[in-house]
Amino acid sequence: MRKVAWTTLSFLLAVALACPAMAGKKTIKIGLNVPITGDIPKVGEGSKYAAEMWLEDIEKAGGLEVGGKKYPVEIVIEDNESKAESAVKVATKLITDDEVLVIVGPQSSKQAVPAGEVANNYETPMISPWSTNPDTTKDRPYVFRGCFLDPFQGPVLANFITDEFGFTKAAVLYDVASDYPKGLAEFFKEAWEAKHSKGSVVAFESFTTKDTDFSSQLTKIIKSGAQVLFTPQYYNEVALIVQQAHQLGWDKPIVGSDSWGSAETVELCGKDCYGAFFSTHYAAAGATGATKAFIDRYKAEYGYVPDDVGALTWDSLRLVETAIQSCGKITGRIEKDRKCVRDALARIKEFDGITGKMTFTEEGDPIKCAVIVRISDSGEYEFYKSVCP
Amino acid sequence: MVFFLQNVVNALQWGSFYALIALGYSMVYGILMLFNFAHGDIFMVGAYIGFGVATGLLALSSAAGVALPGWFVLVLTILLSMVLTALVGVTVERVGYRPLRGAPRASAAITGLMIGIILETGNLALLGARRISFPSLIETATYNVGGVYVTNKKIMIVVVSVLLMIALHQFIHRTRWGMAMRAMAFDYVVVPLMGVPINTIAAMTFAIGSALAAAAGILFGVAYPVLDPYMGIVFGWKAFVAAILGGRGSILGATLAGFLLGFIEIFVAMVFPSTLRDLIAYSIILVILTFRPHGFFGEPHSARLRL
Incomplete structure (x- = not known):
């Protein structure tokens, strides 16, 4: 009798878990937790623009190709007002309400440290492009970053x-x-x-x-x-x-x-x-290759040279893209897919981004070179020196 | 010694802002028995109006091909913005406070909080969250007086503030309207019965307070040229502390308390680790209030205070 009850229960549970996923179309949702208003709106703007550019590429290709199938991608942008408590709220909303697969952001450590806690608790992969504080990723298997510490x-x-x-x-x-x-x-x-x-x-x-x-x-x-x-x-x-x-x-x-x-x-x-x-993280003046292509395209579209947040957000989205692809398939069961993407992110050992080559440590932190910039006498950010670890 | 004097200069500038804003609080509180919590945001609005006026004037003068001297634009900006912000203040009084004049005091107090939030978010909706850089109308000139660094802007800020405070004092004590205000502060139930128009006086009080806040806003923009919609909140609280510390409705009290607040903040940071600045500064003020619960120049009030 007990065995039957357990079987029924687990069957019901499986159905309950599978149902919402089966009902919806298999769209890959990516959450963006960034400061559109608040103390540093320019940071939010740069992140948003980089994400729009990335999405444009994906849409041009007809969706994100995973295991031979193309999936439409949706980016959910939420404003964390550059506040720690709002970043936590936004992370919770993105995970439980919007059911995103991955969260990109928050950008500054003040928000990324508390929001990382939420993402890790809900077992949702999160990558902060710009947060350099060690606590953001420390002892949090689900949290990654795109910059040095x-x-x-x-x-x-x-x-x-x-x-x-x-x-x-x-x-x-x-x-x-x-x-x-x-x-x-x-x-x-x-x-x-x-x-x-x-x-x-x-x-x-x-x-x-x-x-x-x-x-x-x-x-x-x-x-x-x-x-x-x-x-x-x-x-x-x-x-x-x-x-x-x-x-x-x-x-x-x-x-x-x-x-x-x-x-x-x-x-x-x-x-x-x-x-x-x-x-x-990078100097716009004197950039070459993919970095230059990104800068030129950004400048043509939005009218100014992208700052480091834009470039790092771009790299983080590309990391997420790589991880989703190496995952092999999207099952539509969000918990499983999230786990898969997290494992794939953790497996990335080397990545060639527009902010430089990075290798990843056990903690999920990249090792990359820093750039010293001098503000020139005409107000431009001039490359001065590169310092590698 | 040089170190000490440098901090005196720093404190004089910082205190000027507290004093100018505290005056607006103090007048409204003294005359209408009202905590106008939106006053800090009126200061913010004043700074933004100043930004708009200054930018407009600069654009006009360059369109007309006339190079106006910076100080002239600044004086014009201050005067025009004071008038415009006074209108904002009068509108706030008309829309927010007058309908609630008979209501419990607490309702009027939260009206101020709500108007403050409306002004902040309204600004956010209108101009976006982008920081605004206040145009630098006059070139900064730094003078080294025996090791103490003073800029022309610092001197101007302190001088303009003191002049405005003297003007206000003269107005309150030398004119008929000023006399009406003082009478109203004395008893705002009986005095209107004697023919003093309460609505006119209330509007005038708000107009003057707001004009002073606008002046503070522009001077602030000159000294700290980064404006954001929330700049008035903490500033408003601290100026409110100064207003109460000065004593109810006392012009001299609010002025002195404003400067005192500036001095306490700067000198606490000078002696103690700067992390503890506000902690120690406001503990000191708490102690002062314990010994002088009515502030410096306030008198123990009779039955009129109904909060």
Whole structure:
């Protein structure tokens, strides 16, 4: 009797699970969890445009070919308002409501770290193109990324500043309430002090998101005798920090991280940012091959040179595409397909993207080169140096 | 010493904004017994109107082929935006508050919150989430005075703010309308019975408060040229703290408290780790309020306060 009950139950369960999948058409749905509004809308815009370009290619080919069959692809774009709590909501909605196969995004670590938790719990593959904080993918088999990590970017910048200028005293100004700047500021400090001596980061100053006046922190930094200012902030704060530093008499180099790479940094900051350096994923000026083709096409379609987020989103979508294809087939049973795509993503060992060649570690993190960019005297992002691990 | 003086300069600029915005809160609260929580967003609207006016003026002058000097455009921008934002303020009063004048105070308070959200999201819908860079109307000139760095913009901000505060003080204490406002602050139930038109006074209060917020918005745009639709929220809260700290309806109190807030914030960050700035700064203010619950210049009020 018990056996019969179990058989019936498992049969019913199987039917219940299979039904919704059988009812719907087999469309491959990809969720995009990006900041269309909020603090960094330009990041959301770049991601959206890159995704549109990718979808265009797929549609031109008549769908995504998996195991000899072509499936239509749909991209569901949801706005996370650049807030951690909204990113969590969006991830949950995409997974449970829209039943997407894969999520691309969120972009900044502040949202990617909490959203990664959700995706991993629901066993849905997620790839963040731009989040460099280690916590995003740590101990999360379902979460991947398309860029290098903060622990890598910290030493890269510390080495670069030491080799390039021979400085020994550095100052850091960062947002303590945001995962990305906070993580990077700490990694930089660690790397710098390991290289020089304890206390060689002579000023380690912070503020909180939405602050606009940094005069007292900058006054302290100037007094500290630092030779260089490192500020791993987003473009809206970069403009204010750099301008105020100059108005308070700072005339030494200012160095930033990949969050500076937005097309809007120079637009908001103006001449004050000329001559500054930052580390990033790719440099648009001087690109060749597939990278150049992407840049030219993006520029022709949307009127400006894509920033790193656009390029990384493109690479992440291509990674997802590769994974889905290597999966072999789409069964229409979402849990199974998600598992299959996750395994396929984890199997990718090498990938040649437009932001460089990458190989993947056990954690799902790529190893790739960083680029040091100098903002030229006409406000362009000039390739300065390539730093490989 | 240089370090200290540099921070005094920093604090003077920062305090000017708090003071200008606090005045608007203080007037509305003092005269109409109303917490106008939308005031921080009026400040934001003022900054955006200033952006629009400045861009428009620059476009006009370049179309006409006349090169207007930057300071002239700035003065014109401030004046025009003050008028336009005053109209916004009057509209807010007419649409949001007047219909609720007899309603419980809490309803009026949430009206302010709702109007604030409407202004923020309205702006978002209108202009999108893109950050707006406020046009730099005057070239920044940095002066090094014995190691203390001062810019022409900093000087201008403090001077313009102080001038506006003096003008307001004169208006309140030297004109008939000012007298009507003070009377209303004293008792807004009986005074209208004596022929003082409450609606006119209310509209005027909102107009003046909003005009000051607009001036603050433009000066803010000059000093921190990145505008976003949510810039007024935290700023509004802090200025509200200054308004209450200054004492109910006191112009001098709001001004001093605004500057004090600026000084406390800057100097806490100077002495302590900057991470603890707001934590320590606002704990200090809490302590001050404990000893002076009516603020600096407020008097223990009779039965009029009904919240």
